Amino acid sequence: MFEKALRKVLELEGGLKLHRNPTEKYETYAGIYRKAHPEWEGWQYIDKGLEPPFELVRGFYYKNYWKPFEKVKDEKIKALLFETAVNLGVQKTVKLAQKVLGLKTDGVLGPRTLEALNSANPEDFIRDFTLARIAFYTALANKNPRKYGLYLRGWINRTLEAMAWAFSAG
Template sequence: MVEGRYSNNPNDRGGATKYGITENVANAYYGYKVASLTKEQAKEIYYKEFYLKNKLDKVASDKVALSIFDWLVNSGVWAIKKAQLTLCNLGYKVDIDGIIGRDTLNSLNSVNVNDFLNEYHRIQKLFYEAIVYNNPSQKVFLQGWINRLNNKIKYIKEM
């Protein structure tokens, strides 16, 4: 689990979070404030609401599934849309709709894993830089996002 302590930075567009789970998600899932969330509850939400709900258990490569999952926790549906953009950039024909349907899943399961990850991580870095370009108040978070990405890349290489 990459995420940790409770945070409620007023500049964070995600609002209050704990273990990477937002207030809204914790409230919808358990009916109470995110500050009360336990690590076990966060793991359950991660698995059911992020991993299974987005069919990442059907992705053949654990490396690809993990990379998409990590970005989902950080940026929501953008992670799926950017995975679809990555596939398009690599010559696959998929809709960029934020849903892992049959075509996206088949493409994820046939793509060269290293090619996918290199392009996906390149796009993820650009995504974070674009957030800051469009909203300079978010610059305070940029280095943390880049560190998270670099840590993910390192972890995946060691898998």
Template sequence: MFKYLLKVEGGYSNDKNDSGGKTKYGITEKEARNHGYRGDMRNLSLDFAKEIYKKDYYKKNQLDKVKNDKIALSICDFSVNAGNHGVKKAQETLNKINGTNLKVDGVLGEKTLEALNKTNPENFLKEYHNSQRRYYDSIAHGKNKVFLKGWQNRVSTKENTIKNMNNNRQNSQIFTR
């Protein structure tokens, strides 16, 4: 999973149009500082970034308890890119395709986890990725418009990655060792 995130997030960036400011491996300077990093963002280590991903996106969202790695990767990816919208869209998707009545609060709690582990992965992922695309369309105005093609490509890259995954939990192991 970490290798995938590095692939889509890339290295150091300081795009004037990106509200995240300076980032490395997709980790914003603010986020790195909140975790105690004090150096230049260009020097942020892979290990430091990995720990932030593990703590703030993977463990915090209980993705280690999601039985399907494809679903776990998809939610982690969207959450890295869009904060709690990744979980909110997962909750909305579950409500839509399964008729559940989950609270759409962006918190992956026990009820959301149970619903994720019972859902049909293919149906969930198809609708979830469409929801992710619609979300990007909805925020692609003003200075964000320049990022829309990249965001849409991110979803396509994720779909292609997921097609080539098996589901034996080895993809998530990088965060659990």
């Protein structure tokens, strides 16, 4: 399932391309933002004008965004959490999931959160999580429209596409 989820994430991130978002100082390659992940080995290749080996991209995503959710049993929920974590980070993703599940929002994927995720109805969770994610992005854009307003439509579109994909995954 990881390979399918990674393909979807890379599609949503625009592929294996280097770019810079208008409001950001640092570049992004295949969804990996240099400012957030300056230690990623792929930057050494990019700085030399080379394309990083795909295995560096794959390993990065597995270690940082898939592995934290490995104990989530439902493949659809796991895939959606993985995709969301790529965009929001693992801790914010877990907090959002905890909010949807009615748990204390500490951002830790501990035994209670894992148990709640593993006993959740996948369709209900995916729907509610998607709505909570859209609300999160909307609040972020409303709080700082100059910085985030231009991303809101893209975030919502990505969230809806991820939801549709998660329903069909697994």
